[in-house]
Amino acid sequence: MIFVRSLDSTSVVLALLVSLACPALAEEDLANGSALFAEKCEVCHGTYGEASNEVVPNILGQYPGYTLTQLQAFLSDDPKTARRGISGSLKRSLLLDLKVQDIKDIVAYLGTIDYEIVGASKAEAEARGELAAAGWWLANYAGCGNCHGDDFQGLRVRNPATGELDPEIGAPFTPKLVGLKHGYLMRQLRAYQSGRRAGGLSGMKHVMAPLFQTPRMMRAIGSYAEGVQIVPVVDGGSAAQAERPSPPPPPATLDPVHTGASPKVPYVTKNGVEEVDYEKLNPIKGFRLPDSGQFRETTPVFGEDRDYTRNPMSFSVAKDGLVVIDNNTGLMWERHLNWRWGKTVPANGDWRPQDVFTYKDGEARRRPYHEGVQYCKGLRLAGFDDWRMPTVKEVHTIAHYASARPTIHVKFFKDTDAGLPGYGDRGKGGQWAGPLASDHNNSGWHIGFIDGHFMGYPRSGYKTTRCVRADDNGAYFLPEFVDNGDGTVTDAVTDLMWMQTVDGVSRDWEASIQYCETVEYAGHDDWKLPGNKELSSTVDLRKQRPAVDTKFFPDTDYTAYYWSRTPETRAASRNMMSETTVQPEDAEIGNAHENAFFQEYMLGGNWRGPRRGLLGLARCVRYPGRS
Numbered sequence: 001m002i003f004v005r006s007l008d009s010t011s012v013v014l015a016l017l018v019s020l021a022c023p024a025l026a027e028e029d030l031a032n033g034s035a036l037f038a039e040k041c042e043v044c045h046g047t048y049g050e051a052s053n054e055v056v057p058n059i060l061g062q063y064p065g066y067t068l069t070q071l072q073a074f075l076s077d078d079p080k081t082a083r084r085g086i087s088g089s090l091k092r093s094l095l096l097d098l099k100v101q102d103i104k105d106i107v108a109y110l111g112t113i114d115y116e117i118v119g120a121s122k123a124e125a126e127a128r129g130e131l132a133a134a135g136w137w138l139a140n141y142a143g144c145g146n147c148h149g150d151d152f153q154g155l156r157v158r159n160p161a162t163g164e165l166d167p168e169i170g171a172p173f174t175p176k177l178v179g180l181k182h183g184y185l186m187r188q189l190r191a192y193q194s195g196r197r198a199g200g201l202s203g204m205k206h207v208m209a210p211l212f213q214t215p216r217m218m219r220a221i222g223s224y225a226e227g228v229q230i231v232p233v234v235d236g237g238s239a240a241q242a243e244r245p246s247p248p249p250p251p252a253t254l255d256p257v258h259t260g261a262s263p264k265v266p267y268v269t270k271n272g273v274e275e276v277d278y279e280k281l282n283p284i285k286g287f288r289l290p291d292s293g294q295f296r297e298t299t300p301v302f303g304e305d306r307d308y309t310r311n312p313m314s315f316s317v318a319k320d321g322l323v324v325i326d327n328n329t330g331l332m333w334e335r336h337l338n339w340r341w342g343k344t345v346p347a348n349g350d351w352r353p354q355d356v357f358t359y360k361d362g363e364a365r366r367r368p369y370h371e372g373v374q375y376c377k378g379l380r381l382a383g384f385d386d387w388r389m390p391t392v393k394e395v396h397t398i399a400h401y402a403s404a405r406p407t408i409h410v411k412f413f414k415d416t417d418a419g420l421p422g423y424g425d426r427g428k429g430g431q432w433a434g435p436l437a438s439d440h441n442n443s444g445w446h447i448g449f450i451d452g453h454f455m456g457y458p459r460s461g462y463k464t465t466r467c468v469r470a471d472d473n474g475a476y477f478l479p480e481f482v483d484n485g486d487g488t489v490t491d492a493v494t495d496l497m498w499m500q501t502v503d504g505v506s507r508d509w510e511a512s513i514q515y516c517e518t519v520e521y522a523g524h525d526d527w528k529l530p531g532n533k534e535l536s537s538t539v540d541l542r543k544q545r546p547a548v549d550t551k552f553f554p555d556t557d558y559t560a561y562y563w564s565r566t567p568e569t570r571a572a573s574r575n576m577m578s579e580t581t582v583q584p585e586d587a588e589i590g591n592a593h594e595n596a597f598f599q600e601y602m603l604g605g606n607w608r609g610p611r612r613g614l615l616g617l618a619r620c621v622r623y624p625g626r627s
Helices: 008-021 027-045 064-075 086-095 100-110 122-127 130-141 182-194 209-213 215-227 369-377 392-397 509-518 532-536 584-588
Strands: 115-118 156-158 165-170 229-232 267-270 273-276 315-317 323-326 332-334 430-433 443-448 453-458 481-483 488-491 496-499 561-567 596-600 606-608
Touching (some): 122 130, 130 215, 273 369, 392 430, 532 596
Antiparallel strands (some): 156 165, 267 273, 323 332, 430 443, 596 606
16 A cells, blocks of 8 residues: 655655665764764664663664654654653753754664564464454554554555655654554553544544554554564674674673582671671672763753763673673672562551562562572572672662663663652662661661662661672672872772862752862862762761761761762653653652752762752762873
8 A cells, every 4th residue: 555645744754765765875974873873862762773661662673754753753842743751851851952964864874774573474473362363453454554554564655766665665654563562552542542642644543443442452453563573683784783882791691601609608697687798798800880871961061970971881681581790890680570569558557568568479579678688698590599689889880860760771670660659669669788787787778769869778678689699709899999199089999089078168969060070179170070879989888977988088078968960860751761650640740850869978878869959069070091
């Protein structure tokens, strides 16, 4: 079928598509598109556009014309054509500085990525079950294919230059549906149903009316589309692909084949509670402190997180799918938590965890701190028996501050929930970490993935536990400072140089950024406000009031807050990685990017400030050997 639309813009778009398909595209255009995709698109849509979550669409293999029209809609100020929801934050933070040529280059680059489609046939759909088989029938015989093509693989149109159907040119107003996650596709169908999304056809709501009257048909479409995978073919890929920046190489333990006994993890008993003796663990060889992951522009002041890239976050999943390796830190993580909720917490009133949670036999669950320690001690996974409770600094390294609710990359770390209405991270998102807090032995550390903060929490409380290990009993625990004798200290673990003393002036967040960007100190003028993870690296988890080694930082005020350059992402509309549904209370939260993270040194906690206007101190940092 030939797609026909009586809009003046159609001929313009198709003419552009012909130019995009032209083999004479300049190599520098493809290189520019590749670099921009890596910078602005990859964190949400995947390395090759193969998004793996329920929030953003798969764009690998999508027709260039449709991708182009969606990018144009993201940038549009016309309320009739502008995309809503996530697009609002994309427009403000990612795409606003793109030129027309940049958009064309990104679309052109995507067109160079080879791919194959798996699971689209009738037999493959039937093998996935009755619902997927019904979806295949709808795709091919019930009218859906008139716009979205056979097997939902897209509708081809005639090339204006040749008059022939062109496999590389699709209808610019109707997408391929294969590869879209069920949750994403269902949200788009419901948006058509409500009229919030009009689409490329003015009568979409009426065309799809039969689907809306039968929810099972909608689920069938989603089931079939999700089961069809678009897989990138990267071996022998294009030159543009070869020029993509490479992440840090994965460690040798990516596909572990472990023989022999692991080094025995040391344990110590404190007030009757057994926990890891973290001081007896070893520094991790080749350790690199990951960046925060925050890429959004939230202030016109230069010097926030997105303005600096040092060690981009990078993870690899073992072939068995059970463990994740952090390619920066060398830590190996348990990938799945696998706990499930059985009831709903009441909106008000007291409740006990045992009243709320039910589990199946063998499932991991929320536990008190000491049970989490024992769970990791007894864990046997991927051929290793040296799993342990992580330190709070280690858990902090996997927090991904471009995401919200949960503040973690759910493509790699499964089953992390974010928070529960009325209870925040205390409901779902808290994860235990060691050691027992230094103030008293009744508290452990936890990180709340509602926003990525960490603090002490009574050890009898109920949190999830994600175990960790590293070769040779490695751990990220204590800094190793060296006094440079010029008013600066350098941490041998993170390779960061710090001001030993601060000027004592309290400033708001933006003024703190500006101060570090302009100050000259100890013969250096390339200071910057530290990132959230950089600032927390200075904490000595054995100490309190202040939770830092005063031999190296003698003026630390444990009653003050120290600003980081990491802004908060909280509203669900800015959650680019979640595979969960939007939390009910998100509609009432409009403070995303109004806050930023700071470090306190009374006990060593790290959380977001209530507002950026809060007055705090600035301890600047620099990267030795880099400007």
